[in-house]
Amino acid sequence: MPDQHSAPHIQPGQPAPSSPSAQPVLRLERLVRTHGSGATEVHALRGIDLSVYPGELVAVMGPSGSGKSTLLTLAGGLDTPTSGHVIVEGTDITTASRRQLAALRRRSIGYVFQDYNLIPALTAAENVALPRELDGTSARKARVSALAALEEMGLAQLADRFPDEMSGGQQQRVAIARALVGDRRLVLADEPTGALDSETGESVLALLRSRCDAGAAGILVTHEPRFAAWADRVVFLRDGSVVDETLRSQADSLLSGQAAGR
């Protein structure tokens, strides 16, 4: 295991296996977040470098307090780093104005939370349309793109249901549709399967996976190895540093070797 200083960080500009020429949708550079100061100083993140490319799903794993959720809130512009840079679709959100940041959050970044966070008074289609409406798209156009997003993700039959008329798994799939409606292609998912049983959790992961296969970039924070295994890369955090990461290998050769014989 490499120590923190020689951890195999993904360098900015390093091509992803699936899309060698693409620019990263998200790039974190030497990201540091420190809470408090002096004796109560807590180093939540100690210099993270990470790039996520179109078509890629990256899982972040680590024990409680390792910095997983801090990484996600910084990546989404919900918190400000102590130092370092967060670059979303080419824009450095750490130096962007409040207006630019708000626009970027509406247009480029989607969130999926453990507790779905759909607005109870709105139908699935209205929930999915909301980010676009907030961004100034007409209600009619926003609805059209919301319905298209739901349709594309196999959720068309849920369009007119309210959150309390849907199961947890259905709500979470609608939340993924909301995260990726329109041109948005960065989805940040914080324990999205946390409140779901194992089979439903898997259907949510399968949707996230298929959206990334269709070109989105995703970060999935999870403590469930079985869900992390859907990712292209698994990054292990400990005490605010990347200590290790796995790449997905070619599975076709896997079972011909000794790997299967255990």
Next chain:
Amino acid sequence: MSIRHGLLALLERGPRYGSQLRTEFESRTGSTWPLNVGQVYTTLARLERDGLVAPGGEDAAGHTLYAITDSGRSELHQWYERPVDRTNPPRDELSIKLAMAVGAPGVDIRAVIQSQRHATIKAMQDYTRLKAQALAAIESGKSRERDDVAWLLVLEQLIFQTEAEARWLDHSESRLVRLSLPADRRAEPEPTQAADTDAPAATAAPKPRALRTPRG
């Protein structure tokens, strides 16, 4: 023995010859446990000796066909009904390795755990990808659906097994943190300030930073 009963299960659907049994066994289990033709014929010979199968003529190409007998059928059904024996847990190299690593001089047990976790999660990623392919094949309604379903079950077993291992590794690590038993503190002399830079690079595992108690 699983090969024995696996062959009986295939023969219950009708007479088959040796290499055909091998092919069908592997397509059911996705070649997870490859058989060679020699094993198949050795097993068939034993099954014949025990009266569970009998040679039953030849097919058009001259292959010797084997058929299941009545006692073979009854042995097979007993196998389905009988739980797999758990009284003698198979030796597990990883358990033995971690047991030996506790307090072993010069061994960083956390590094052992992390390098295994890396390998285990990577295997899970591969199995999961194969599983996604198998699911897609089943949903698209392609032929050989029975084999795809069987393969899916085998893959999911591998996923659950590796998941159990990953969880156990996580648990062991936090257990060691709670017990404040980092191997490099207990087994070695008190490290001095210079120890990190003086340690011979070729033999010393990278030293982790002092352990911190995980925050809630």
